[in-house]
Amino acid sequence: MAKKRNQAEDQPAKLKWSWQSESFEESLKALGGKQTEKRLLEQIRTSLDASDYLWYMTTFDNCENQTKVMLRVNTTGHVLHAFVNGKLIGSQYSSADPNFSFVFERPAELQGGRNLISLLSATVGLTNYGYQYELAPAGIVDGPVTLIGTKTYDLTKMPWSYKVGLDGLDKGLVLHSENWKSGKIPTKKPFTWYQTNFKAPLGSEPVVVDMLGMGKGEAFVNGRSIGRYWPSFIARKDGCGECDYRGHFSNGKCLTGCGExxxxxxxxxxxFLTSGKPNVLTLFEEAGGDPSQVNFQTVVVGKICGNVPQGKTLTLSCQGYGRTIAAIDFASFGDPQGSCGSFEKGKCESKGAVSAVEKECLGKESCSLEAGDEFFGVVDSDCGSDFSKRLAVQATCSGV
Structure with a gap:
C-alpha cells in the first residue's frame, strides 16, 4: 500500500493547531465523585465501560507529620497515573504480563494534616476471547494501596470516591468548545487536548491520519471516535527475519515491523467527513506528544505481487479506483527466490515470462495468469525435470 498526501485545494502543508489542558481541578481535590465505597472497586463494572478512565480518590490524614513516603499500588492494569496533593508523581503501564497486573511504586511528599491522593486508572482495550473472558478484571480492584514511610499505612479500606471519564469529554471538546488556545503549541505535555481543522482529501480513496509523533490517547473526527492511538509503543527490535510457519505455531513466528x-x-x-467545509480533528493526548507531524493521507495500492506453484492461477489487481497496472517490475517462471519487494531470479526460468506478463496485464485493472509451460514456455535450465516450478510477479499500479 502507498500513501499520498492530502491534495485538497488550499490545504496547507502543515495543520494549524489549538490546544487546552484536561481539567483535573475537581479530581485532584478528591471531588466530583459519584460513588463512595470503603473498598477498591473493579474498573469495568464500576464505569459500566462508559469510558477508558476511572478516578480513584481518597484523603489521608498525616498525623505523624511524615514528609517523604513511597506510594505503592497493586493494580490489574492497564495504565495508572498517580497524583498526590495535585502533583503527578508518576505513570506506568503493564508490561508483557498476560494478566496486565503490575505494582506501581513512586516516592511522594506529604504535607502535615490532610493529603489528597488521586489515582487515574485507564484501560487500553478489553479482553474479548478465552475462558470466562467477561470476568477479566481491570483497575485497582482490591489493591492494596499503601503509603510506606517510618510507618506503613494501608489505604485499601479507606473511603474511596469514584469518578468516571474525563472532563474534556463531558464538555464536548471532541467537536467544539470555547477557551481553545492558539500560538505556540505545547509538546510532550501529558493530558492535553489538541484540535485542528482540515479539508477532506479529494477523490474516493480510503483516508488515513498519520499519528507519528503522538504518544498515547484517542482521536476524534467531527466528534466521532476513530479509536485509541499509541504510536509511542514500539515493537521489539528483535525477532524479525526469515518467515517459516512449518512446525508448531507460536506467536513469535513470521514477525514484521520490529522496532516500529x-x-x-x-x-x-x-x-465521517464533509466536503466543501472544514472538518475537525481532535486529539486527547494522555502520555505527551507532538502534533506537528500529524497529517492526512489517502491510501492506494502501490506494488502488487503474486507467487504461485505450477498449475495454479495468479491474479493481480490494483483494487479499483480507476488504477491500472503500469509496469511489470519482476516476472519469472521457474525457481524464483525471495518475497514481495525482494524477488530475485533463480537458476532456472523461462525466457518469455516478462513479455508474456506484460502482454496480458499492462494497462488493465486486473489480470489472471495460469502458471504453466503452455503460457510461459519451457524452462531453459540445467535444473532437471524434477524441481517444482513457480511463477512470481511484481507490478506497479498507476497513479502512485
Missing amino acids: PSQRWYHVPRS
Whole structure:
C-alpha cells in the first residue's frame, strides 16, 4: 500500500493547531465523585465501560507529620497515573504480563494534616476471547494501596470516591468548545487536548491520519471516535527475519515491523467527513506528544505481487479506483527466490515470462495468469525435470 498526501485545494502543508489542558481541578481535590465505597472497586463494572478512565480518590490524614513516603499500588492494569496533593508523581503501564497486573511504586511528599491522593486508572482495550473472558478484571480492584514511610499505612479500606471519564469529554471538546488556545503549541505535555481543522482529501480513496509523533490517547473526527492511538509503543527490535510457519505455531513466528510503532496510520471513514467545509480533528493526548507531524493521507495500492506453484492461477489487481497496472517490475517462471519487494531470479526460468506478463496485464485493472509451460514456455535450465516450478510477479499500479 502507498500513501499520498492530502491534495485538497488550499490545504496547507502543515495543520494549524489549538490546544487546552484536561481539567483535573475537581479530581485532584478528591471531588466530583459519584460513588463512595470503603473498598477498591473493579474498573469495568464500576464505569459500566462508559469510558477508558476511572478516578480513584481518597484523603489521608498525616498525623505523624511524615514528609517523604513511597506510594505503592497493586493494580490489574492497564495504565495508572498517580497524583498526590495535585502533583503527578508518576505513570506506568503493564508490561508483557498476560494478566496486565503490575505494582506501581513512586516516592511522594506529604504535607502535615490532610493529603489528597488521586489515582487515574485507564484501560487500553478489553479482553474479548478465552475462558470466562467477561470476568477479566481491570483497575485497582482490591489493591492494596499503601503509603510506606517510618510507618506503613494501608489505604485499601479507606473511603474511596469514584469518578468516571474525563472532563474534556463531558464538555464536548471532541467537536467544539470555547477557551481553545492558539500560538505556540505545547509538546510532550501529558493530558492535553489538541484540535485542528482540515479539508477532506479529494477523490474516493480510503483516508488515513498519520499519528507519528503522538504518544498515547484517542482521536476524534467531527466528534466521532476513530479509536485509541499509541504510536509511542514500539515493537521489539528483535525477532524479525526469515518467515517459516512449518512446525508448531507460536506467536513469535513470521514477525514484521520490529522496532516500529505498533500502529501509525488510523483509518478515517469518508462517511465521517464533509466536503466543501472544514472538518475537525481532535486529539486527547494522555502520555505527551507532538502534533506537528500529524497529517492526512489517502491510501492506494502501490506494488502488487503474486507467487504461485505450477498449475495454479495468479491474479493481480490494483483494487479499483480507476488504477491500472503500469509496469511489470519482476516476472519469472521457474525457481524464483525471495518475497514481495525482494524477488530475485533463480537458476532456472523461462525466457518469455516478462513479455508474456506484460502482454496480458499492462494497462488493465486486473489480470489472471495460469502458471504453466503452455503460457510461459519451457524452462531453459540445467535444473532437471524434477524441481517444482513457480511463477512470481511484481507490478506497479498507476497513479502512485
